[in-house]
Amino acid sequence: MKEHMEREQEEIFSKRVRAGKRTYFFDVKTTRSNDYYLTITESKRKYKEDGFTYEKHKIFLYKEDFNKFMAALNESVDHIKTELMPEFDFTQFDRDYDENGEEDDNDELSWK
Numbered sequence: 001m002k003e004h005m006e007r008e009q010e011e012i013f014s015k016r017v018r019a020g021k022r023t024y025f026f027d028v029k030t031t032r033s034n035d036y037y038l039t040i041t042e043s044k045r046k047y048k049e050d051g052f053t054y055e056k057h058k059i060f061l062y063k064e065d066f067n068k069f070m071a072a073l074n075e076s077v078d079h080i081k082t083e084l085m086p087e088f089d090f091t092q093f094d095r096d097y098d099e100n101g102e103e104d105d106n107d108e109l110s111w112k
Contacts, residue, residue: 024041035063038066039058040059
């Protein structure tokens, strides 16, 4: 049983996207039947009196929903870019920055 639980948590691929106080993790994992799924996690840094903590929200995305999810995401983002904010320059957000405001060239992270 323990081996089964470890296998379900095995990460095959991980991509991190830093976005100010938020970090998004895209983790490809495998199931016990050797199928794959994606978890999307938003990790948000919250300050407290004694330091800070992280608030996390997770979405599990399965293969049967990939196409529908991507179509809806692309359509929503395109609507914002072309209909709601056509003059806005979204390329200004193309650079990654770390928590200190420094440009971050390292995009790889295995987050557990």
